[in-house]
Amino acid sequence: MAYQLHYWPGIQGRGEFVRLALEAAGAPYLDVARDPGGMAAMERCLDDPAVARPPFAPPFLVDGKTVIAQTAAILFYLGPRLRLAPVRETDRLWVHQIQLTITDFMAEVHDVHHPVAGSLYYEDQRGEALRRAPDFRGNRLPKFMRWFEAVLERNPSNATREAPHLVGARLSYADLSLFQMVEGLLYAMPKATRRVLRQVPHVAALHDTVPRHRRLAAYLASERRLPFNEQGIFRHYPELDG
Amino acid sequence: MAYQLHYWPGIQGRGEFVRLALEAAGAPYLDVARDPGGMAAMERCLDDPAVARPPFAPPFLVDGKTVIAQTAAILFYLGPRLRLAPVRETDRLWVHQIQLTITDFMAEVHDVHHPVAGSLYYEDQRGEALRRAPDFRGNRLPKFMRWFEAVLERNPSNATREAPHLVGARLSYADLSLFQMVEGLLYAMPKATRRVLRQVPHVAALHDTVPRHRRLAAYLASERRLPFNEQGIFRHYPELDG
Numbered sequence: 001m002a003y004q005l006h007y008w009p010g011i012q013g014r015g016e017f018v019r020l021a022l023e024a025a026g027a028p029y030l031d032v033a034r035d036p037g038g039m040a041a042m043e044r045c046l047d048d049p050a051v052a053r054p055p056f057a058p059p060f061l062v063d064g065k066t067v068i069a070q071t072a073a074i075l076f077y078l079g080p081r082l083r084l085a086p087v088r089e090t091d092r093l094w095v096h097q098i099q100l101t102i103t104d105f106m107a108e109v110h111d112v113h114h115p116v117a118g119s120l121y122y123e124d125q126r127g128e129a130l131r132r133a134p135d136f137r138g139n140r141l142p143k144f145m146r147w148f149e150a151v152l153e154r155n156p157s158n159a160t161r162e163a164p165h166l167v168g169a170r171l172s173y174a175d176l177s178l179f180q181m182v183e184g185l186l187y188a189m190p191k192a193t194r195r196v197l198r199q200v201p202h203v204a205a206l207h208d209t210v211p212r213h214r215r216l217a218a219y220l221a222s223e224r225r226l227p228f229n230e231q232g233i234f235r236h237y238p239e240l241d242g
Numbered sequence: 243m244a245y246q247l248h249y250w251p252g253i254q255g256r257g258e259f260v261r262l263a264l265e266a267a268g269a270p271y272l273d274v275a276r277d278p279g280g281m282a283a284m285e286r287c288l289d290d291p292a293v294a295r296p297p298f299a300p301p302f303l304v305d306g307k308t309v310i311a312q313t314a315a316i317l318f319y320l321g322p323r324l325r326l327a328p329v330r331e332t333d334r335l336w337v338h339q340i341q342l343t344i345t346d347f348m349a350e351v352h353d354v355h356h357p358v359a360g361s362l363y364y365e366d367q368r369g370e371a372l373r374r375a376p377d378f379r380g381n382r383l384p385k386f387m388r389w390f391e392a393v394l395e396r397n398p399s400n401a402t403r404e405a406p407h408l409v410g411a412r413l414s415y416a417d418l419s420l421f422q423m424v425e426g427l428l429y430a431m432p433k434a435t436r437r438v439l440r441q442v443p444h445v446a447a448l449h450d451t452v453p454r455h456r457r458l459a460a461y462l463a464s465e466r467r468l469p470f471n472e473q474g475i476f477r478h479y480p481e482l483d484g
Contacts, residue, residue: 070342100312101298115357117377135359
């Protein structure tokens with residue numbers, strides 16, 4: 001049976017990290033809320049008191065009777081099933097740990113343009129965002145990127161810098177997610193991101209080579225891949241870049 | 243061999259969520275950075291290029307050759323080993339999913355007093371904090387608490403409201419973490435938290451009954467349990483409560 005992915009239509013958002021894994025694996029899935037009536041189905045899952053294990057928020061995955069929310073937990077569940085995670089328990093936990101760090105990174109990227117409240121418009125917190133952005137560009141962005149660089153450098157399977165992987169010698173969902181982070185950051189803050197990328201050659205190489213994956217390339221060129229926009233996590237407000 | 247927990251001394255912080263699990267299970271562990279020379283040992287793990295799988299930040303756990311960072315990943319690893327997680331894979335993933343939601347909740351609590359940058363003092367972002375706090379108290383705090391209430395209500399093992407558990411009929415690390423969240427919030431924002439607690443009786447009951455656990459009660463009364471203070475995640479700034 002096809003996986004059901006529930007996520008807000010109209011943005012890539014957190015759902016995209018799950019989508020990239022499903023697409024790279026060629027797994028059959030329904031992108032529920034993008035279909036007619038799908039938003040109602042998603043909201044039913046969120047609000048229905050009969051759901052024993054309710055998601056806190058989208059994205060969530062429905063696989064038969066199993067309902068799983070939290071992007072990193074969904075990917076942890078899907079990883080072995082999609083052959084996008086290593087076999088050994090400790091390796092699998094390491095991929096998950098990297099994914100959780102990507103989750104933290106992503107939350108910080110989001111909060112650059114929403115430092116006061118997710119419920120307010122950017123325009124209502126632009127002043128605070130202008131204060132937060134320089135710290136993100138100067139401290140947090142390089143710190144996260146250098147950590148991913150260290151992880152790639154220290155992976156013994158990356159003997160050369162061509163097509164590096166975060167864990168072992170095969171593509172994992174964490175590679176897909178790091179590609180997406182860099183792609184999103186290049187959209188949101190092209191100046192700051194390009195500057196940092198010059199200092200993290202393994203991360204840059206991963207970002208260049210991951211989208212050459214055959215199925216992923218087909219997805220990225222398809223209409224299923226939404227463009228970045230100013231409703232999602234990665235938003236291009238030129239005043240926050242520099 | 244004893245587990246080694248590495249975390250900043252002087253605060254409860256994220257390390258406390260791991261500590262509560264180790265203490266409740268009566269597991270032998272070293273709180274490395276609290277011992278003489280321990281900070282240097284912790285920083286070596288963070289900076290040493292020979293560490294193949296470097297932690298991004300404390301807390302991290304060392305178990306023999308395994309090094310695991312990320313609070314939720316540490317607890318996922320420890321859960322079955324400490325008998326603080328259910329046996330079935332889907333149940334274990336559900337506990338983990340709850341823990342990841344606690345992680346998100348905790349990050350939001352922290353960012354109430356640090357909406358601009360973790361690297362700045364509170365006093366340097368007090369204005370922004372004063373804007374963020376009402377949204378947290380009015381929207382986010384009740385939303386998270388209502389979700390935990392729903393999880394407790396819908397757990398079929400909680401036939402009565404006395405001593406409820408988030409998952410199944412036994413204590414899990416997520417119960418310990420939710421207790422800690424409520425405890426910390428009662429310290430940081432007593433007015434707002436008490437008001438919300440009146441609307442979530444299962445959460446209030448969990449917070450009342452978890453610390454009656456024998457080993458946990460002994461820990462909470464010991465000197466190992468640091469008091470809350472204005473360096474950690476939960477900080478009492480009266481102007482942010484209300």
